[in-house]
Amino acid sequence: MKVILPVAGKGTRLRPHTHTKAKSLVHVAGKTVLEHIINRLESLKVEEYLFITDENGQQIEDFMARKFPALKCRYFVQQQRLGPAHAVALAAPAIDAGDDLLVVFNDTIFVTDLSQIPQLCAQADGLIYSKEVEDYQRFGVNVIKEDRIVDMVEKPDTPVSRLAQVGLYYLKNGQEFMDAIERTIKAGETVKGEYYLPAVFMRMISEGMILRAPEIDAWLDCGKPETLLETNRYLLQGRHHVHGEVENSVLIEPVHIEQGAVVRNSIIGPNVSVAAGSCIDESVIRNSIINANNRVKSLVLEESLLGDSVSLLGSPRRMNIGDHSIIEMDQ
Secondary structure: EEEEEEOOOOOOHHOOOOOOHHHHHHHHHHEEHHHHHHOOOOOOOOOEEEEEEEEOOOHHHHHHHOOOOOOOOOEEOOOOOHHHHHHOOOOOHOOOOOOOEEEEOOOOEEEEEHHHHHHHHOOOOOEEEEEEOHHHHHEEEEEEOOOOEEEEOOOOOOOOOOOEEEEEEEHHHHHHHHHHHHHHOOOOEEEEOOOOOOHHHHHHOOOOOOOEEEEOOOEOOOOOHHHHHHHHHHOOOOEEEEEOOOOOOOEOEEEEEOOOEEEEOOOOOEEEEOOOOEEOOOOEEEEEEEEEOOEEOEEEEOOEEEEOOEEEEEEOOOOOOOOOOOOOOOO
């Protein structure tokens, strides 16, 4: 199997955190998004990882060489912003006869058992992993009949289906898939000037191929600050890890404090991850992500996301308050 990882998106919804780094290198629950994804692929026999990058591609290469030096990786640069299908097509030179493919888009951390792929795809040509959602109007959905996909509808007005596509795809025949993308691009089947995978899949279905839509256990969006914090809470469940230095502080589980982080005279948690190099003093922090090399002092933070090398310094207050007083103070 070969795995295609398109990581060339600009991550505009995560700005300012993606102004200086690739969005797949944003931290959540003690790891980068990309590290979470690679860890979830370890159960597979992956021959090669094929990355589709942009001008931040060197960051991805450096990260993979440092964190996963034993993995075989190849990199392709998307020079033009022509959509997801165009990005995936750039990996075509690396696809050989007999290769099966897994395509994983990096806005999402998935929870599912990928070892079940052979059984799920035994009588099919591919799998379009899905998740049932209530707000189906926001997504492209799969319409199912007799256990196979018969249609795909982008942001439907009526509930023709609630099975949203989650950005995780398996194709049994990689070369056939790449051929279908090439024909779709040659036919000029675009949406607002970009090429998308649903047009490719519908072409495959019209040619008689069978695609199924297995449902994943959890779909963890990392594309926006608020959803990144939700994902942080989900991933920290049952994972109370303290590897850094903690002095005279209260930790409310779960928290993840990396080795090299320092917490002093503070209350941390629940649902807080603190990256290496950060120092937190005299603060109260909950439901937040504190990235690397930050300094936080004398503050109360909630639902906060700090990038790298931030200094955030408050000041303690001294008060002399009499009986029956009501004091309300904004931070």
